[in-house]
Every structure is written in structure tokens, then in C-alpha cells.
Amino acid sequence: MNNIAYLVPLFPLLGFLINGLFRKSLSKGTIGIIGCGTILLSFIVSLILFFDVKANGGVVVNYFNFIDVASFQIPFAFQIDQLSVIFLLIITGIGFLIHLYSTSYMHDESSEHFGRYFAYLNLFVFSMLLLIMGANYVIMFIGWEGVGLCSYLLIGYWFKNINYTNAAKKAFVMNRIGDLGFLLAVFWLLSKLGTANYVDVFEQASTGLSSTDVTAITLLLFVGAMGKSAQIPLYTWLPDAMAGPTPVSALIHAATMVTAGIYMIARSNVLYSLSPLTQDVVAVIGLATAILSATIALFQNDIKKVLAYSTVSQLGFMFLALGVGAYTTGVFHVMTHAFFKALMFLGAGSVIHAMGGEQDITKMGGLVKKLPITAWTFVIGVLAISGFPFTSGFVSKDEILLAVLAHSPVLFWFAVFAAILTAAYMFRLMMLVFFGGFRGTHEQEHHLHESPSAMTIPLIILGVLSLIGGFVQLPHVFGGEDFFNQFLAPIVPAVTHEGAEAATLEYYLLGGTIVILVIVYVVTKKLFAVDRFDGVYTGFKKVLADKWYIDELYNAVIVNPLDKLAGFLKNVVEKSGIDGIVNGVGKFVNYASRQLRLLQSGQVGNYILFMVLSIAVLFLVFWNQEIIVQFLQKIF
Amino acid sequence: MNAIILSAAFGVVMMLCSFLIKNKSNFRHIASVALLILLIGNIADTYGYTFFAIDTHGMLQFNRFGLLFNSIAIGSTLLYVLLTGKEIENAGMHVAEYFTLILFVLCGVTLLSAYNNLLTLFLGIEIMSIPLYILTGSDKRNMKSNEAALKYFLMGSFSTGLMLMGIALTYGGTGTFSLEVVRNAPNMYKGLVSFLEILGLLFLLVSMAFKVSAAPFHFWTPDVYDGAPSVFTSFMATIVKAAGFIAFIKLCAVRMAETESVVDWKMIYAIIIVATLLVGNITAVFQQSVKRMLAYSSIAQAGFMLFTLISLNDMAYEGILLYSAAYSLATIGIFAVLVKMKDYTFDGYNGLAKTQPVLAATNTVFLLSLSGIPLTAGFFAKYYMLAAVVKTGNYTWLVITGVLFAAVSVYYYFRVIQAMYFKEGNAETTTIVPSFKYGLIALAAIIILLGIFPTLLLRWLYF
């Protein structure tokens, strides 16, 4: 069955080519069908692969040698195993729902731009699949760059707005910083082990790499993950990335691309387990990101910004899980997070659609009456992310907290704090948007309507998944089967919480969660009581609303000095120094060319004379070679 | 063996066709079919199916390397005929003869890839060169063409004389024409090699350097390439030149390498390489005519191919094959576009991107390949060449020089791209048929494909 693996990325690639090349001639309907159909086909193939892997285990499928230089080879190979099929299902499954949703959401675009949008989206899915399926770090890097490119293209999709293109550039540059780390790590690996294949690397890691090597490689890889998965200090691009169309935010900047870093670390778990130092760094950075962005999310007024910071925060949770060695839990949270965050983004898209492009939550309110499906599915999402018992978010977050507790109680209490903040900003968002009275203009109120079925069906499906998605890994105490961890066990060492102690803890957490949620709900309701809300903040709230002034800090510390330096280099060093040298060389070559040209006189006699003279010179070289050799050696 | 016999036989058939068949446009198709059969025959040879069992008493020796080169040469010629066959028809009155001569040239090429004896080397060189003298002068009414043919012939004779002198001297020194020599005691210089042999080898080296237009024996190249009808320049500058290299390399790998302890041949190669790179690249900069620029660029490219002589390791052999293919294909493509242009100067290309976007785009690919930009075959070709030298551990300064001159080459190649895309103008071409465009696109696709997977070609070397 594994011989069909190549079909998974092939379909989106075809979709990209067709939509990209013929976007001017195809109708919107056809573009939509091609865009969604290819992803659906990929999803079906992924399902087949999933059941195959479940029955027969993972394999590496070799296609051809991508780079083949003497003894050094990088095969173009796919690794189809438990870890990658899970991601395949998430990407193609949720990808399909979001494509479907997009056909309706983007319907106002002209046919050509509609085609461009779907071409980009398909290209993104293709790159993401490459990233996941590649059997070595080089193939992963191709996908890694590909998704970065698509992210850039889609953030700047409305390229006529200069702010949007700036946001796209910011995302790209931040990602490049991370990519540099990734590349260095791969080079390091290649120079030490001579291979980038996962199988070989993990086999030789404990023998072929010193502890310094492992720490450096894992740290560099983590720098790559910081960029792609928006962790401190490279997280600021993600909120700005909300400039792209909302389905893009859902797919790329919430459900899939940003989890590439998690995938990469989970994939490299063998390496990470060899380096406790890196693990601690990952855990601390993850936790710090989780708390920092959660505090920022508390006072944002843009519906997508809140969700964006929430994504950053949840990614922090995932890294926390990875950092404490609970790799399966991290992956599991990727999955559940993909469900409910995609759900909420799509819900937000539906709201924005209904509000005629308005994103400011201070101008919303009471939408539950006009958009019931959107509202109630959104509520499910909020409950899931806040960890309401037995929703998917509860199960995954629960497991993270347990893993952290087993690792370090201090981190545990910080994590709990972050989780409480999560519930707080989510409840705030939910109440401001869907409950209370409407605060927008009259016109907007008149215009309010539930979205068409192409948008609500994905919402409903994702809502159901957010509710029940956690049951694949329900804790033992509640009758769970530990299915998810067992499935991943051949690739990633599973974390198990067995025994009476774990059971008691589960009950504590269950009780604690309910109590906390109720308290948070009451407090939030009081703090953000809709009638007293004006959207203007003062004091510490303003600091949070202005995102801790991190962007300003980066500007002052990094961007401005660099600008100054660049200005100096441009105006002084380049103009008078480098340009002078370069132009001088150019002028010299031109001059030499004019002079050498004269040798070509057109007279055969001259030519032959030159040839004979040259032969004579060669004789001279015979004669006194040593002297010339010494002369040349002195020069070079 | 297949290719030698078949090319000669097809040449004769083609020659007889010249009066048996009246319709001019049929010749092109016959030649294409003949070349295709030739290619298949040669591939069959590669897989061990030899149709003609002839004992050459060790005068010819067939190996993977030579046979693969034959395939490249014949394949390139096939593409060349398919792409520019129409222009060959228009070059003069004797259409069938032109194809005949091309087939005879191929016969010489196939001999050169297999020679194991100085006599067969001489035969191959002459069989390859004499038809070229005629092709150069095929545009009878054009004084430039006549002048070029005469110059080519005179200087070619000069180099032939040198070669014969060299062969005679080596014979005097070793007592045999065979490439592999058992050296006997008398006449030895310092008990190693005969002085006569060294002198003879030097003459051979000079005459081979002449054939591949290495400086300072390159003087014929610009005049001949410029004067000859463009279609034939395309053929001369690519397949023929590459064949010269294959012969040159074999000579150096056997005879020069054996006498390495007496003479520092590599220093001589190094001097020739630097001179070639210098003259080719620097002079190309100031040319006004694209055709003449290409003539100098072919000298510059020869400089790069000469790197093989320094390294002479496995990578170099892979590299020269890749280089032959990359350089031949790209140059054939550029000339195919060139012959369609009404004006051969750089200004004649102004604004080609607007009037003929496909031509401009494919031409850009070819030019990028020649300048060695990644993702084109030319990049890997240059990479292999330089890396092979680096591998030997010496001559780092030569590699640096090579890279510097490659940078210079970017200048004049990009002038064409600049003219096509960034200059205002109305580039005029003769009529372009769609099939010609598809041909160019296919050629560009091959170049890009080889630029991504060079192993597609090189794996034929080992299977």
C-alpha cells in the first residue's frame, strides 16, 4: 500500500499547477472543485495509509537520489510511519474543510485572484506534506521553506495594502532567522554523520555525536522551530500574519504550518532526549511564550489578534510538553488544537463575513441571535481550549499538565496560571462577540446573517471533532484506552500515567478545572461586563494591550541600529569603497578587452607567427620551469 | 564500432541521395532518421550489442566513457538537425552534401572517442576537420565565408603538419604508433623517456590545443566562427570541439601522464588554461556582434573544459561528459535562436522578449547555463570541473582564477539577456514556426533537468 504514498503530495501539486497556470481561463466553480478535490483525494489516500500503517507499521519509501555526490547521498524518500500519518490526516482533513470553507469565504474575489488563492493554498498543502513525509532533514527543509514561502504569499495575498505586504515581509524575515538555525543544524549533522536520514541519524546519534554536538544541533533545530512555530523571541510575526484571509489564518497560522516546529522536535525526539539542557530550554521558552502571549491576548480588541496570541500561547504549551519529554502529548495537543483553533478561526471568519469585514470586537456583541450555528460552534471551541472537562482540549491539556507536574512542580504552577489566562481571554472574547447587546452601526446590524452552508458545514464538523476528538487518548480513570500514545509508541516513547496516584491526580485536575472555569467565568463577566465596556485601556492594561511593547523594543534594539549601519555602509562604504573597486575592475576588463581584441588582426600570417612564438615560449617553459613555478607560488 | 561504421555508411548513402532524391526538404528527414538509427546503434553498443565484429589490432578501444560521449555527440547532433535543419537547407545549394559532411564529421568524432593509436588519432582528427573546411565555405557567394574557409584550411594544415611532426617524433622515440608504449632501453633520456618523444608530445599537445581552440592557438576561432554560416558555426563550436577534448584528454591521460616525472606537463596545461580563460573571457566583453561574442565565449568555455587535463580523476571524467552535454545543448540552442535573428548585433536582440517571448525565455535559459548559474546544467558542469581540480589538492590558485573568469563571463552573457528583456527595441526575426518553439522549450527543459539531476546523464557511465 505504501507505493501510493507519493500520491498524497502529488494531488495538491497538480491542483497548484492547474489553478496557477490556468487561473485566468477557469471559472470559479472549476477552481473551487479542483482546489478542494485534490485535497480530498489526498485525504482519502492518507486514510488508506493510516490504516496500512496501523496494521503493518511504518516504512521508508525511496524514490530516487536527490543529491548524489560521490560518497554523499540524499535520497528523495518519504517516511510513512505513525507520526507522519497522524500529521497527514490533520493536514489533509482540516485542509479539506478549510478549502471548502474558502470557496464560500473568498467568493467575492475576481476569478483570477480566486485561482491565485487556491493555487497558493494547494502549494501550501503540498509543501506541508513534503515537510511531514520527507525521510530526511533535507526533504523536510524543502517543505519547511515551501510553507514559509506560501505563508508569505498568502499573508500578502491582498498585496495592494502596504501594511499587509509589510506583515508578509516580517513573517518571511522572522522565519528566515529561524531557518538559518535549522540549516546550520542540518549542516552540522551532515558534517558529523554524513547523513540526514532520520533512520540513520537516530541510530548513530548516541555513538556518533558528542554531547556538545547533540546540544548544539538540537538548540539550532529549536531556533528553526522558534521561527516557524512563533516562540519567544521570534513570535511577533504571527499576530501580524493575521493580515491574510481568515481561512489562511485558520489553516496555516493555527492548525498546520505553525505546528511544523512541534513535528520536527517530535520527529527528532531521539536527539532531544540525549540533551537535557536543550529540553530545559525548550520547556522554559515554551512556558514563557505561553504566559506572555496569554497576557497580551487578554486585552486585544481585534478578534483575529486574540486568536493569534492564543495560538502562540497554545504553541507554547506544546513546546512545554516537548520540553518535559512528553512528545506524544505535544503531538496530541497539536491535533486537538488543530480542531478547536481551526474551528474558532473559521468562526471568526464567519463573524467577519457577517459584519462586512469588521474585526473589532468592541463593535460586536449579541451575535448569537443572528448567527446561531457560528456562535454555538464557537462556544464549543472556547470550552475546548479552556479545557472544559471531556472536551478534546481538556484531555490534551490535562496530559500536558500531568507531564509537567511529574517533571517539576514549579513549572506546573506556572502552566496552570497560563491555562487560567487562556480561559479568561477566551471567555472575554466569547462574551464580547456573541453575547450582550450589539454595539456596531445600524447598517451592520441590518446586514447580519448566518453564513452559507459551505462555511457552516466545516464549522459543525470541526465542532464535533473538538468535542469528541479527545476520546482517543482519554485517561485510564475515565475508561480511556490510551490509543493515541500506543499508536505513536514505535516512533515516540509514550508517557504513561498509571496507577492510583495518577488516577487521584486526574480527579483533582477534573475538579480543579471545573472550579477554576466557574471562577474565571464569573470574574471575566464582571470585568468585561458588556455595558461598561468601551475598549480603551489604561495603566497596566494598556501595557498588555500594547503587547508589552515588544515590537517597539525589537525596533529600537535591532532594527534601528541595523538601519543606521546599513545607511552607513550604503552611503560611505559602498559608494566610495566597493563601488569604486567594482567599477574599476569593470573598466579595467573593458580596457583589456579593447586591447586584446587588437591581437585578432585577421591576417593568417600574423596568427601563425603568434602560434610559433607561443610554441617557442612553451619550449622556454620546458627549459626553466622551476623558476616559473616558484614565481607563481609566490603570487598565490 | 557500430557508430563508426554506421556513420560512414550513412554518409555515403546521404551522398548518393543527393542525386537520387529531388525534393530538398526530404534530406533533413533522412538525416534525422539516420542520426536516430546511429544513436540507437551506439546505445546498443553501450549495452554490448556490436553489429560489426572487426579486429582492429588494438588500434581502437571502446569503453563506457567513449561510448557515452558518442551518445551525447550523436544526440546533440540529432537535436541540432531537428532544430536548425531548415537553416541548413537554406545555407547553400548542396543540401544533401551538408548532411553528408555532418555524418562524416560524426564518423571522425566516433573514431576520436575510441582511438588507441596515434594513427587512428590522426585519421579521426582529419576525418573530422576536412568536412568542416568545406562546411565553413559552404556559403559560396559570401566573401566572409570564403575567407573563413581559406583561413581555417591554412591554419588547420599548419596544425596537421605539427601533429604529423609530433607523431613522427614520438615514433622515433618509442618505435611504435600505439598509445600504450613499452619503452626500451636505448634512446632513453636519463633512463626514462626519449627526448624525441618529449618533443613529439609537445607538438601533439600544440596541435590538439589548436583543435580545441585553446589560447594561444585559438586565433582561427573568432574569424572562422564568425565567417562560417551560423548553422555550421553552431555545429563546429559544440560537438566537434567537445570531441577534440575527448581526444586531447585521452592523449594526456596516457602519454603525458607517463612522462610526468620528466616534464611538468601540468604547469604547461595551467599556462594554457589561464591564457585561454583570459583571452576568451576578456575579449568577449567588448564584442558588438553576438555571433562573435559566442566565438570568444567558446574559447572561454574551452578553458573550463581544459581543467580536466589537470585533474584527470573520476570526477573530471564525469565532469567533461556533463560539460560536453551542457555546453553543446546550450550553444546549439543559442545559435538556433541566433540564426533566426535578422541582426546579429547585441542591439538586434533589443526587445526580443516582447516580440518573441518564447525565444527570449529559452535563450535566457541557455545563456544562464553557459554562465553556470545554478539549476541549469552549466552549473553542475562547472562545479564538477572545479571540484575535480580541488580534489587533487593542488592548483587551488587555478580554481580561483577559473571562478573569477566565470564571473567575467556572466557580464557578456547577461548583456544578451539585458538586451532581450530590458532594452526598448523591436527585435526582428524571420518566421518562427510553432514546432521550432517546442523544440527550444524541450532543449531548455533538458538543460534544467540536467541542472537538477546531473546523475540522469552520469548514471549511464556505471550500470
Place this chain on the structure above:
Amino acid sequence: MTLLNMFLDTAAANSAANYLPIGIQIFFAIGFVATMLVLSNFMGPKRKTSDKLETFASGIETHGDARQPMAIKYFLVAILFVLFDVEVIFFYPYAVNFKELGWAGFGEIVLFVAFFLAGFVYIIKKGALNWED
């Protein structure tokens, strides 16, 4: 490694002294001829007439310029003659070794003749030997 050394080494093997008689002989031979030519130029009688400066054409009076254009056909026929003449020379070694070479040699010579004939047919059909056109 130097060329000069090679020459010196060669010279050492055949010492110059051995060649001295030959050297003297060459010197005298050239000297004698040169002396005679110079002396006869000065001492011999001279008759300066216009007839003596005329081109010698076996006693027939010359007329016109020798460098007038000639029909290319002469050259063509001449070169073809040389070509085929040279090819015929290759029959000699075959004729000498006729018996030893046997049927294989016969096959090869037939092939040679066939090629040869193909060329001959070609020049006839192309009209290279047509005198009038």
C-alpha cells in the same frame, strides 16, 4: 628538468671532437662553392640584351599574360585524377599479398572498391566530369 641539460647530455655522449673532420669538410665545401659563384659573377663575360630578359618558352615567342583565369574544370579534373590515382595505389599491397589475405582480404578490397565506386558514381552524377555545360 631542462631542455638545455638534454642537449648538453646528448653532446657529452657524442663528443664534439669526433665531428671535427666533418665540420672542416662542410666548411670547405660551402666555401668553395661560394667563392666560385662570386668569382664567376665578377670575372665572366656579360651580354645585356632585351632578348636575354625574355621568358624562355622553348624558343617560341611569348604572347599575353600567364596569369589569366582558367576554367575551374581543369582543376577539378586534375584533383579527381590525383584522388583516384592515389586510391589505385592501395591495390599494390593487396596484389602482393593476394594469397595470404584470402577471402577476408578479398571482402575488404571489395568493400574498398565499393566505396570507391560510390564516389565515382557521385562525381559522374553530379556532373563534375561534364566538359560542356
